[in-house]
Amino acid sequence: MQQKSITxxxxxxxxxxxxxxxxxxxxxxxxxxxxFIELHDGSCMSGMQIVADNSLPGYDDSISKLTTGSxxxxxxxxxxxxxxxxxxxxxxxxxxxHNRAPEExxxxxxxxxxxxxxxxxxxxxxxxxxxxIARLRSSLSYAIHTFFQQRGFICVHTPIITASDCEGAxxxxxxxxxxxxxxxxxxxxxxxxxxxxxxxxxxxxVSGQLEAECxxxxxxxxxxxxxxxxxENSNTSRHLAEFWMIEPEMAFYELLQDMDLAxxxxxxxxxxxxxxxxxxxxxxNLRIEKTLIRTLENIADNQFVRLTxxxxxxxxxxHNETFEYKVSWGADLQSEHERFLTEQxxxxxVIVYNYPKAIKAFYMKLNDDEKTVRAMDVLVPRIGELIGGxxxxxxxxxxxxxxxxxxxxxxxxxxxxxxxKFGGAPHAGFGxxxxxxxxxxxxxxNIRDVIPFPRYPGNAxx
Ligand code: 4AD
Ligand code: MG
Numbered sequence: 217m218q219q220k221s222i223t224x225x226x227x228x229x230x231x232x233x234x235x236x237x238x239x240x241x242x243x244x245x246x247x248x249x250x251x252f253i254e255l256h257d258g259s260c261m262s263g264m265q266i267v268a269d270n271s272l273p274g275y276d277d278s279i280s281k282l283t284t285g286s287x288x289x290x291x292x293x294x295x296x297x298x299x300x301x302x303x304x305x306x307x308x309x310x311x312x313x314h315n316r317a318p319e320e321x322x323x324x325x326x327x328x329x330x331x332x333x334x335x336x337x338x339x340x341x342x343x344x345x346x347x348x349i350a351r352l353r354s355s356l357s358y359a360i361h362t363f364f365q366q367r368g369f370i371c372v373h374t375p376i377i378t379a380s381d382c383e384g385a386x387x388x389x390x391x392x393x394x395x396x397x398x399x400x401x402x403x404x405x406x407x408x409x410x411x412x413x414x415x416x417x418x419x420x421x422v423s424g425q426l427e428a429e430c431x432x433x434x435x436x437x438x439x440x441x442x443x444x445x446x447x448e449n450s451n452t453s454r455h456l457a458e459f460w461m462i463e464p465e466m467a468f469y470e471l472l473q474d475m476d477l478a479x480x481x482x483x484x485x486x487x488x489x490x491x492x493x494x495x496x497x498x499x500x501n502l503r504i505e506k507t508l509i510r511t512l513e514n515i516a517d518n519q520f521v522r523l524t525x526x527x528x529x530x531x532x533x534x535h536n537e538t539f540e541y542k543v544s545w546g547a548d549l550q551s552e553h554e555r556f557l558t559e560q561x562x563x564x565x566v567i568v569y570n571y572p573k574a575i576k577a578f579y580m581k582l583n584d585d586e587k588t589v590r591a592m593d594v595l596v597p598r599i600g601e602l603i604g605g606x607x608x609x610x611x612x613x614x615x616x617x618x619x620x621x622x623x624x625x626x627x628x629x630x631x632x633x634x635x636x637k638f639g640g641a642p643h644a645g646f647g648x649x650x651x652x653x654x655x656x657x658x659x660x661x662n663i664r665d666v667i668p669f670p671r672y673p674g675n676a677x678x
Contacts, residue, residue, distance in 0.1 A: 218236065219236040219237055219238045219289060220235055220236065220237055221237070221257055221259035221260075222237060222239070222255075222256070222257050222259050222260055222262060222263065222264050223259040223260040224259070225237060225264065225294065225304065226260070226262060226303055226304070229294045229304055230294065231294055231295055231296045231304070232293060232294065232295075233293065233294050234291065234292070234293050234294075234309075235291070235292065235293075235294055235306065236289060236290065236291045237255065237257060237264060237289070237290055237306065238257060238287070238288065238289040238290070239255045239256050239257030239258070239263075239264075239287070239288070240255070240256055240257070240285060240286065240287050240288075240342060241253055241254070241255060241282050241283065241284055241285065241286045241287075241288060241317075242254040242255070242256050242263055242284060242325060243284060243325050244282050244283070244284075246280065249269065249270050250267055250268055250269045250270055251267075251268045251270075251279065251280055251282075252265055252266070252267060252268075253265070253266040253268055253282060253288075253290075254266075255288070255290065256342070256347075258341070258342070258347050258350075260351070260495060261344060261347070261348060261495045261496055261499050262302070262495070264302075264304070264305065264306055265297060265299065265302060265305040265306070266290050266292070266305070266306050266308050266311075267292075267305055267306065267307045267308060268280075268308045268311060269307075269308070272308060272309075272310065272311060273310065274311065274313070278313045278316065279311050279313070281316065282313065282316065283316060283317050283318070283319065283321065284317065284321055284323070284324055284325055285317030285321035285323060285342075286313065286314075286315055286316045286317045287313075287314040287315045287317075288311055288312060288313050288314060289311070289312045289314070290306060290308050290310070290311050290312075291308070291309055291310045291311075292306040292307045292308035292309045292310075293306070293307050293309070294306060295307050322336050322339060323336070323339055323340075323342055323343060328343070330345075330661075330662060330664075330665050333345075333346065333665070334664060334665070334670070337668070337669055337670075337677070337678050338678055341668070344499065344503075345499075345500075345503070345504065345660075345665075346665070348496035348499055348500065348658070349654065349658060349660065349665065349666050350668070351493065351496055352489065352493050352496050352497075352654065352657060352658055353650075353654060353666070353667075355488070355489075355492055355493050356485060356488065356489065356493075356650075356653065356654070356657065357441070357650075359484070359485055359488040359492070360441060360462055360485070360650075361441070363481060363484050363485070364437075364439045364464065367437070368436075368437055369437045369438060369439045369464060370431070370435050370436075370437065370438045370439075371438070371439060371440070371441070372424075372427070372428055372431045372435075372438045372439070372440055373440070373442065374421070374424030374427040374428055374440045374442065375421065375424075375427060376420060376421055376442065376443065377391050377414075377418050377419070377420065377421070378418065378419060378420075378421045378427075379414070379416055379417065379418055379419070379628070380426055380628060380629065380632070381419070381422065381624075381628075382421065382422050382423040382424075382425050382426050382577075382579075383422050383423060383577050384577055384578050384622055384624050385422070385448075385577075387422065387446050387447045387448045388419035388420060388421075388422060388445070388446075388447055389419060389420040389445050389447045389457075390417070390418070390419055391413075391414075391418045391419055391420060392409070392412050392413070392417075392418070393412060393413035394407070394409075394411070394412050394413075420444075420445035421444055421445065422444055422445060422446055423444055423461065423463065423647060424440040424442060424444070424461070424463050425463055425465065425579075425645060425647065426579075426632050427440075428440050428463055428464075428465040428645065429465055429608060429632070429635060429643065429645070430631075430635060431465070432465035432466055432467045432643055432645070433467050433635050433639060433640070433641065433643060436466070436467050436468075437464070437465075437466045437467070438464070438465050438466075439462060439463060439464040439465070440461070440462070440463045440465075441460065441461075441462045441463075441650075442460065442461070443458055443459070443460055443461075444458075444459060444460070444461045445457060445458050446459075449673050450673075451672065451673055452551075453661060453662040453663055453664075454551065454599060454600070454652060454655070454663050455663065455672070456651060456663055456664070456667060456670055456671060456672055457671040457672050457673065458667075458670075458671040459649055459650065459651050459663075459667070460649075460650035460651065460667075461647045461648065461649055461650060462647070462648045462650060463645060463646070463647045463648075464477065464481075464645050464646065465643065465644075465645035466643060466644055466645060467641055467642075467643045468641055468642055468643065469607070469642065469643060469644040469645075470590075470607055470642055470644060471569060471581075471590040471592060471606070471607040471644060473644065474592065474605055474606070474607060474644035474645065474646060475522065475567050475569065475592050475605075477646075478567070478592070478594050478603050478605060478646050478648075479519070479520045479565075479567065479594070481648070482515060482520075482565065482594065482596075482602070482603070482648075482653075483515060483516050483517075485653065485657070486512045486513075486515040486516040486657070487516040489512060489657045490509070490512050490513065490516060496658075497509065497512070497657075497658075500658045500659045500660070501659070504658065504659040504660060504661075505598075505658075505659025505660075507659075508658070508659040511597055511598075511656075511659075512657065514563075514564055515564070515565060515596070515656075518564055520564065520565040520566060520567050520594070521562045521564060521565070521566045521567070522566070522567045522569065523557070523566060523567070523568050523569075524568070524569060524570045525568055525569065525570050525571045525572065525588065526545065526570070526588075528549070528553075528557060528566075528568045529543055529544065529545050529547075531557065531561060532549075532553050532556065532557070535556065538556075539552055539553065539556070540552060541553070545572070546572050546574065546575070547575075548575040549568070549593075551600035551601070554568075554593075554595040554600035554601055555595075555597070555598070555599075555600050557595055558595045558596055558597050558600070559597045559598070563597075564597075565594060565595065565596045565597075565602075566594075566595045567592050567593070567594050567595070568592065568593050568595060569590070569591065569592035569593075570583060570588045570589070570590065570591070571588060571589060571591045571593075572587060572588055572589075573586075573587065573588060573589045573618075576589050576591045576606070577591075577606075578609075578615075578618045578619050578622050578624060579606070579608050579609055579615070579618075579632075580606040580607070580608065580609060581606065581607040581608060581609045581610065582609060582614055582618070589606065590606055590607035590644075591604070591605070591606040592604075592605050592606065592646070593605075594646075594648075596656050597656075598655070598656065598659075599652050599655050599656055601652070602648060602649065602652050602653065602656060603646050603647065603648045603649075604646065604647055605644065605645055605646020605647060606644065606645075606646070607642065607643070607644040608642075608643050608644060608645070609636075610636055610640045610641060610642055610643065611636065611640075612633060612636040612637055612640065615633060615636060616633065651663045651666050651667050654666035654667075
């Protein structure tokens with residue numbers, strides 16, 4: 217018989233019907249003539265109670281010896297459960313034991329710290345929290361595609377290996393097929409990347425934006441959703457070396473429309489998490505972050521605050537004594553400042569825009585004041601920056617000057633400059649860090665726990 221997931225059984229099952237389900241044993245409790253087995257299959261937060269009578273074949277030899285972590289398939293009839301908080305139980309007529317986990321199974325039924333679970337990232341999806349994160353991640357990915365597809369955006373797969381540094385920050389991982397111990401050298405003695413796989417230096421992308429711009433200036437509204445890589449040595453609970461980013465890019469959009477879209481997007485996703493992932497969100501609200509549901513409702517139901525960078529600085533300067541890093545006009549906002557604005561001052565998401573050009577990337581459109589650029593960041597409680605975006609500089613000469621002024625090589629950006637030469641138009645976009653979104657939507661504290669196998673300084677395990 218075809219097995220069913222616990223989710224399906226809870227949604228569609230009827231008492232008296234025969235079902236087969238498969239999964240991993242959480243606990244076993246023995247009564248006089250039978251055992252209760254709590255079985256989980258990862259399809260939802262709930263497990264299923266299996267009642268295994270001692271008359272079952274194999275009861276004495278294996279069923280009554282099942283341990284936490286063992287894998288089994290059960291066939292039996294669905295019965296209304298007398299127990300509180302569970303709809304059905306399964307009265308087993310046969311149980312196949314696939315594996316009896318030895319006693320040293322690292323996930324015994326007790327609370328484990330997230331630090332410990334990171335060391336066993338190959339087994340941690342079997343815990344309630346990491347299972348819930350995996351389901352939330354999947355559901356939000358789907359919602360992201362749905363959001364854009366419903367609005368006529370075209371999904372573009374931008375390259376992962378690239379020769380351009382989108383953010384111009386030099387924080388890229390090298391991709392090379394040269395023999396690291398004995399690379400070919402130029403006459404000058406430097407490594408000869410002309411002899412490398414791509415005939416030039418190549419790296420892992422930090423953002424798909426530049427390539428997305430090419431497609432926006434052909435197809436109108438596009439988005440990317442892919443992995444990005446940053447070799448920044450940030451050992452924080454909000455940075456990863458490999459993370460997933462969603463980057464919409466829209467031709468004929470200006471900064472204001474960009475901000476509107478970002479706000480609509482985040483509010484849509486908060487509503488989606490509350491409605492479509494309720495069981496997991498309830499779990500997070502109970503066990504991880506007591507303010508989670510309130511925060512998500514607040515995001516979904518209310519307009520975001522919008523402030524210029526200058527207004528934000530004026531506000532922050534009033535509280536400079538409370539900050540580790542003091543702010544004044546021109547300073548980059550640290551996460552303590554971002555969180556202060558969204559958590560203390562406004563108590564909801566805040567969009568800060570028109571930042572000083574000196575602290576932002578080369579491609580952002582220069583304002584008429586020549587001091588600020590049309591950049592915007594969406595700041596949210598507990599995380600700080602969730603989204604970074606901008607209207608793009610669409611004037612060829614201004615862009616060339618910006619690239620030069622920042623010490624970047626104009627030659628490297630020739631194709632990007634072509635977009636301004638041939639059919640250039642106003643356009644704008646933003647990038648949302650998917651793992652930061654998951655922190656926001658789950659209440660989890662550390663970004664290393666919302667991606668299956670985190671990569672960060674000193675760790676590429678698994
Ligand atoms: O602000 P960032 O650097 O912007 C860009 O990359 C633009 N090219 C986006 C665009 O306009 N298309 O990064 C965007 C977002 C940040 O707001 C943050 O949420 C996330 O990506 N992010 C990180 N997430 C995890 N770990 C890191 N090291 C991150 N760096 C950025
Ligand atoms: Mg940013």
